[in-house]
Amino acid sequence: MPGTGETIVIYPQAIRILHSLLALSMLAQLAVGELMDVPGAAGEPEEARLGIVPAAYAHAGHADVIVPVTAGFEAHECLGLVIAGLLLARLLLAFSSLPETGWRNLFPWLSASGRAALLAEAGAQAGGWMRGRLAPPEEGETVARSVHGLMLLTALGIAAAGVVLFFGWNEHGHQTALIEAVGEVHETLVGLFEALLAAHILAVILHQMQGHNILTRIRPGKA
Numbered sequence: 001m002p003g004t005g006e007t008i009v010i011y012p013q014a015i016r017i018l019h020s021l022l023a024l025s026m027l028a029q030l031a032v033g034e035l036m037d038v039p040g041a042a043g044e045p046e047e048a049r050l051g052i053v054p055a056a057y058a059h060a061g062h063a064d065v066i067v068p069v070t071a072g073f074e075a076h077e078c079l080g081l082v083i084a085g086l087l088l089a090r091l092l093l094a095f096s097s098l099p100e101t102g103w104r105n106l107f108p109w110l111s112a113s114g115r116a117a118l119l120a121e122a123g124a125q126a127g128g129w130m131r132g133r134l135a136p137p138e139e140g141e142t143v144a145r146s147v148h149g150l151m152l153l154t155a156l157g158i159a160a161a162g163v164v165l166f167f168g169w170n171e172h173g174h175q176t177a178l179i180e181a182v183g184e185v186h187e188t189l190v191g192l193f194e195a196l197l198a199a200h201i202l203a204v205i206l207h208q209m210q211g212h213n214i215l216t217r218i219r220p221g222k223a
């Protein structure tokens with residue numbers, strides 16, 4: 001468990017830089033994904049609103065109108081490839097000897113001792129969570145680390161589905177059943193990721209309000 005006594009454990013510089021790049025590019029990607037029109041999307045306007053990129057049909061008002069490639073969609077593809085690269089770099093670091101970065105940190109539930117620590121921490125801290133109070137990192141951060149790991153896993157799933165869509169999506173309309181299904185997975189994982197990100201950001205705000213100063217741990221630059 002990092003952070004003993006008053007010591008604030010700082011993430012290695014590589015992680016701090018990677019986190020800033022990931023946070024910026026993923027927030028931008030979520031915004032672009034909401035706003036863009038998707039060329040070749042199919043369905044009724046109402047259905048499309050829930051699908052991969054609804055706006056195309058909402059704007060067109062016809063299920064059979066094929067939207068041409070848009071700048072938003074191209075930006076989504078480029079950003080997606082950048083994010084896939086950043087996630088791959090983070091994944092590689094999870095197998096390096098850098099402190100605080102390893103896969104055991106991100107996925108404590110993979111080992112019996114990690115699961116025990118997770119349960120003990122949740123049991124000891126759940127009462128505080130209900131009152132909007134978070135324990136400082138030095139009192140245990142297995143839960144926080146599990147959320148970080150889940151965020152990375154979900155983001156990797158989104159990116160993997162995105163890469164399949166990049167090669168398989170027909171921008172002139174009519175998708176195969178497989179590509180439609182991959183699109184659904186992509187969308188569903190985005191929803192899950194947004195929920196985890198909301199929890200992550202809420203936790204950061206609460207920690208900061210309670211004076212735990214965790215932003216210092218992840219901010220790039222001199223510690």
Ligand code: HEM
Pocket residue numbers: 011015019022023024026027090100101137144148149151152155197200201204214215217218
């Ligand atoms: C406004 C956006 C964000 C803010 C303010 C923020 C803030 C933070 C902070 C303060 C920490 C350190 C937590 C600790 O004390 O251990 C952290 C860690 C982390 N954050 Fe974020 N974050 C943001 C967006 C994201 C996004 C989009 C991801 C996407 C994957 C992400 C993934 C992680 C991960 C994985 C860690 C642990 C460091 C690592 O192992 O790489 N964060 N974040």
